[in-house]
Amino acid sequence: MTRIPEGPLRTGFTTGACATAAAAAACGALLTGEWADPVEITLPRGQRVAFPLSERDIGEGWARAVVVKDAGDDPDVTHGARITATLRHGAAGQGIVLRGGEGVGTVTRPGLPVPVGEPAINPVPRQMITQALTHLADARGVPPDFDVEISVPGGAALAEQTWNPRLGIVGGLSILGTTGIVRPFSCAAWIASIHRGIDVARAAGLPHVVGSTGATSEKVAQQHFGLPDHAMLDMGDFAGGMLKYLARHPVPRVTVAGGFGKLTKLAQGAMDLHSARSQVDFDRLAETASTLGADRSAIAACNTASQALSLVGPPLAMAIAEAARDRAAAVTAGKGIAVDVLMIDRAGNLVALADANGARAS
Known part of the structure; x- marks a missing residue:
């Protein structure tokens, strides 16, 4: 670090x-x-x-x-x-x-x-x-x-x-x-790199790009979809920076890939997923989990998002993936972009995939 x-x-x-x-x-x-x-x-x-x-x-x-x-x-x-x-x-x-x-x-x-x-x-x-x-x-x-x-x-x-x-x-x-x-630790420099990656993908005529929060989610997504290196965008925490640029410079399909914690923040409306700038709302996560039969108070009392996931399991992963997909899709609405969300666990296993036409688990 x-x-x-x-x-x-x-x-x-x-x-x-x-x-x-x-x-x-x-x-x-x-x-x-x-x-x-x-x-x-x-x-x-x-x-x-x-x-x-x-x-x-x-x-x-x-x-x-x-x-x-x-x-x-x-x-x-x-x-x-x-x-x-x-x-x-x-x-x-x-x-x-x-x-x-x-x-x-x-x-x-x-x-x-x-x-x-x-x-x-x-x-x-x-x-x-x-x-x-x-x-x-x-x-x-x-x-x-x-x-x-x-x-x-x-x-x-x-x-x-x-x-x-x-x-x-x-x-x-x-x-x-x-x-x-x-300027030290500039968000603008990272976001500019994301934009250039999108520009290159568009110029190459790529129909599908992936924005990943980290190296592990990128590796899983790239293997899952069989995409070339220049289709992979090092999104990091800047989901909003990527999605807003795609809304102005669209590609046919984008996948947002990451772990449960960061995707929960996206599902709850955060566009900057860094821990210093957004946090998981555990009351809202508990509300989502309760619709799946989980103990609301137990989820609200969790210290981490991964702890909540361990208590509820795959249904919560899928619910969050779908909600994150819907949030991301709202940013690019009307631009002809199909939006997927791919979720991995800490071991790098694919745990949920919410695509533009529905949802399926893996």
Whole structure:
């Protein structure tokens, strides 16, 4: 489990901001022979920030700078990564050409904001780099004709800990960021990853996606339905973030997969299933259980949802799965999306499946 630091959490910088800073430093050195260290850049919302250089080198017609990414207090796998920019003079009139070097992935599937075959440098970082280099060139009265290679040594290994392989980004990391700032433990970053997963699934024409609360429920659902990796969405606790985006960008079928506790919260109307932001209402769970013949007071007195399930058994699992399905389906109503809910137990066994046309247990 990731330990959240005590006290105020420190913000950090995105890979896009680090790549821009490294590119700006290398460009300044290439044009003047002098290094700005630290190097200042302007973030998309107008903040001026300075980045120290970890490494710098220059030769005939080229310059290279390295900025070590500081993600602040966010548990980002790219914290400490060496974001590297190598600049060379380009052909007259070519403009700024961005290339991906070692550790930067290549897009191989449609649906992402970068075309297939391009390095996985997202639009805002591309814009940041282009603006920074154009400004430096204009200040010296020269055309902004540069070849820019962004690389992240060790990035291929780091990318295996991200969504990139599932999204069809091969060989390394993505250079990301819309504001330049990493906000610690940001829900927005996770939800954005869910959205990109949906975009890729839609672009691939997939008829069925699965949003899972964790790795075990994902594995069971994937095996049960026989789906490819890029049909699997790491929903985590953000059921609402996934379902609301699907309502705007529908696929024919979605399955929500998880354990009894989180699905109980969904059934009771919660769209954020994290324990810090929603709790099981045991009085409501007792009311549901009583319709199945259970002792209402015994269920209301339970400490955990799994304890309640152990007292009532499969009928309660199915009732909650159906209620969760109905809640999820309400979010996507009228969009032509069939909604299923698949429930597993702690051992990873499928205990209930409520589909769009009824319910069945396994």
